[in-house]
Amino acid sequence: MPLPTTPLLTVSRRWVGVFLGLLVLLGVALHRDYGMSWDEPADRLNAFVSAKYVALKLAPRLAQGQPRLADIPDLRQHRDADHGVLFMLPLVVLEALWPGPDPAAWAYRRHLLGFFLFVAGTWAVFRLGKARLGSWRWGLVGAGLLVLSPRIFAEAFYNYKDIVFLSLFALAMLTLRQLLRWPTAGRALLHAVATAAAIDVRTMGVLVPLLTLGFGALELLYRPERRRGLAGALGLYLPAMTVGVVLGWPYLWENPVGNFLAALHSFSQYAKPLEVFYWGEFVSIQALPWHYAPVWLLITTPVPYTVLFGLGIAGVVSSAWALGLRRWLRQASARHDLLLLAWFFGPLLGIILLNSSIYDGWRHLYFIYPAFVLLAARGLRALWQAWGGWWPGPKRGPLQTWGAGAVLGLVAVGTARTAWRMVAEHPYQYAYFSFLPGAAIERNFERDYWGLSTRQGLEWVLTHDARPVLTVGMDERTALTLLINLKMLLPADRARLRIVAPAEAEYFFTTYRWHPGPYPASMGRPVHTIRVGGAAVLTVLHRP
Structure with a gap:
C-alpha cells in the first residue's frame, strides 16, 4: 500500500520539478547558441577510435567491411587512447548509424545531451544539499548557485570532459551518501555503477572509491549497529566497481591494470609541450606556480559565493572546535560536512602538492565545485539564521540581526548581478571573470x-x-x-x-x-x- 503524500512533500516535489523542468527547457532553447570548442573534434575522434576497436572485437567481419572505419586510427597507435570515452562513445555510434547531411546537427545534439547530464548533476547537488541542510529549500539554493555560475553553465553545453565529470562525480557522491546511511546490496551496486561512470570519463574518478573506503571506515567506527551490513555492501561494491570500470573503457580491455596506471600517470603529468598565459607571462604547464588553480578559481567564481563559502567553512570549523573532534564526528551531519571538505580540498591540495600539469584555468578541477556551492549554501543558511528568517532559534540581538541582514542584502545584489551578466553576456559566459576590470584581464590572463x-x-x-x-x-x-x-x-x-x-x-x-x-x-x-x-x-x- 503506498504511503500517503503529505502536503509539504507535494509542494517540495512541485517546486523541484518546476526548477528542473525550466532548466531542461532553458537547455533546449540555448543549446544552438554556442560554437564548437577546441576539444570537441578530439573528443569525437577518441570515441570513434574506441568504437572501431569495440566493433573489431565484437563483430570483426562486419567491421572490416565498413569503409568508414578504414580512416579511423587504431586504438593501440592513437596518442589519446588513454582518454575516457564513456559519454561520447554511444553518441558517435548513433552518429555513424544516422549521420545526416549537416555536420552541425550532431554537434548540437551533443551540446543538448551534455546539458541534460548537467541537469542530472544539478539534481544530485539538490539532493545532497537537502540531506545535509535539512530542507528542500536549501537544497534548491545549492543547486541554484551551481546553475548561476557563468562558466559552469556555459561549459555544460560543450565541455564533454570536465562538466560531464562534474555531473557524474556529483551523482557518485549522492550514491555514496545513500550507501553510507542505508547500506544495502542494491545501493552498493548503484554506487559501483556511478563510480565506474565517473572513472570512465576521467581517471581522477579514482577519488570516489578512496572517499568510499575512507568514509566507510568512519561509519564502521561510529555506527556499530550498521557494521555488518556496511562491510558486506563495501565488499560487493569494490569488485562490481572494478568490473564496471573495465567494461565501460575499451582502452582497458587488453591490459586493465597496466593501461589504467598509464592513463592515471598521463593525467597527472601531461607530457605535451604547452604554455598558458598567466599573470602576464607565458608559463609551461610543467612549471606552474602552486597558486595557479586557486587564483583561477577565485577570479572566475562570483564574489558572493566565495564569501558564503568562507562562512560555510567557518561554521564547520567552529562546530568541530566547540565539540571536539571525536564528539563532532559522532554526528552524521559532521561526517557529511567532512565529506564536503575532503571533496573540495583533497583534489585541490593534491594538484598543488604533486605539481600536476593542468591548463585552461581550473577546468580540470571543476568536479570539486559542487562541494564549494554546498558549503556556500551552508554559509547562507547560517547567515539566514543569524538574521532570523523562517528558522526557529533563540532571540537575536539587533546588532547581529542588522549585520546579517546587511550581508544578506549584499549577497542578494551580487547574485542578481551575476544572473544579469549571464543574460547580458550570453553566449560568452565561458569568458566570465568575477571582479577584475577588463584591462587587467587582457594584461594577465587567457580569455x-x-x-x-x-x-x-x-x-x-x-x-x-x-x-x-x-x-x-x-x-x-x-x-x-x-x-x-x-x-x-x-x-x-x-x-x-x-x-x-x-x-x-x-x-x-x-x-x-x-x-x-x-x-x-x-x-x-x-x-x-x-x-x-x-x-x-x-x-x-x-x-x-
Missing part, C-alpha cells in the same frame, strides 16, 4: 581558450560583407577553431567562406590565446570586437 567566439566572428563577417566569396584566416596555432566553427554555419554560409593563410586573408581572426597583444597594422584594422566584462575575447581585422 577564450576554447575558441568558441570564432563562430560569432564568422557570422558577423557574413552579415556585414555581401560578396559571394570571402577569405578568412587565423594564426596557425589556433586555426583549428576557425575550421571547426565553419561547420556550425548553414551550408549556404559555409559555401561563401574560404579559409586561407593569414597573409592571404581579407579577414583575420584573433582570440588572443597565444598572442595576447594587438597585431601590427599590416594584418588589417579592427572592424569587430567581442568583449566580455570589458575584456576583448575576439577581434576581427579587415585588410582590403
Whole structure:
C-alpha cells in the first residue's frame, strides 16, 4: 500500500520539478547558441577510435567491411587512447548509424545531451544539499548557485570532459551518501555503477572509491549497529566497481591494470609541450606556480559565493572546535560536512602538492565545485539564521540581526548581478571573470581558450560583407577553431567562406590565446570586437 503524500512533500516535489523542468527547457532553447570548442573534434575522434576497436572485437567481419572505419586510427597507435570515452562513445555510434547531411546537427545534439547530464548533476547537488541542510529549500539554493555560475553553465553545453565529470562525480557522491546511511546490496551496486561512470570519463574518478573506503571506515567506527551490513555492501561494491570500470573503457580491455596506471600517470603529468598565459607571462604547464588553480578559481567564481563559502567553512570549523573532534564526528551531519571538505580540498591540495600539469584555468578541477556551492549554501543558511528568517532559534540581538541582514542584502545584489551578466553576456559566459576590470584581464590572463567566439566572428563577417566569396584566416596555432566553427554555419554560409593563410586573408581572426597583444597594422584594422566584462575575447581585422 503506498504511503500517503503529505502536503509539504507535494509542494517540495512541485517546486523541484518546476526548477528542473525550466532548466531542461532553458537547455533546449540555448543549446544552438554556442560554437564548437577546441576539444570537441578530439573528443569525437577518441570515441570513434574506441568504437572501431569495440566493433573489431565484437563483430570483426562486419567491421572490416565498413569503409568508414578504414580512416579511423587504431586504438593501440592513437596518442589519446588513454582518454575516457564513456559519454561520447554511444553518441558517435548513433552518429555513424544516422549521420545526416549537416555536420552541425550532431554537434548540437551533443551540446543538448551534455546539458541534460548537467541537469542530472544539478539534481544530485539538490539532493545532497537537502540531506545535509535539512530542507528542500536549501537544497534548491545549492543547486541554484551551481546553475548561476557563468562558466559552469556555459561549459555544460560543450565541455564533454570536465562538466560531464562534474555531473557524474556529483551523482557518485549522492550514491555514496545513500550507501553510507542505508547500506544495502542494491545501493552498493548503484554506487559501483556511478563510480565506474565517473572513472570512465576521467581517471581522477579514482577519488570516489578512496572517499568510499575512507568514509566507510568512519561509519564502521561510529555506527556499530550498521557494521555488518556496511562491510558486506563495501565488499560487493569494490569488485562490481572494478568490473564496471573495465567494461565501460575499451582502452582497458587488453591490459586493465597496466593501461589504467598509464592513463592515471598521463593525467597527472601531461607530457605535451604547452604554455598558458598567466599573470602576464607565458608559463609551461610543467612549471606552474602552486597558486595557479586557486587564483583561477577565485577570479572566475562570483564574489558572493566565495564569501558564503568562507562562512560555510567557518561554521564547520567552529562546530568541530566547540565539540571536539571525536564528539563532532559522532554526528552524521559532521561526517557529511567532512565529506564536503575532503571533496573540495583533497583534489585541490593534491594538484598543488604533486605539481600536476593542468591548463585552461581550473577546468580540470571543476568536479570539486559542487562541494564549494554546498558549503556556500551552508554559509547562507547560517547567515539566514543569524538574521532570523523562517528558522526557529533563540532571540537575536539587533546588532547581529542588522549585520546579517546587511550581508544578506549584499549577497542578494551580487547574485542578481551575476544572473544579469549571464543574460547580458550570453553566449560568452565561458569568458566570465568575477571582479577584475577588463584591462587587467587582457594584461594577465587567457580569455577564450576554447575558441568558441570564432563562430560569432564568422557570422558577423557574413552579415556585414555581401560578396559571394570571402577569405578568412587565423594564426596557425589556433586555426583549428576557425575550421571547426565553419561547420556550425548553414551550408549556404559555409559555401561563401574560404579559409586561407593569414597573409592571404581579407579577414583575420584573433582570440588572443597565444598572442595576447594587438597585431601590427599590416594584418588589417579592427572592424569587430567581442568583449566580455570589458575584456576583448575576439577581434576581427579587415585588410582590403
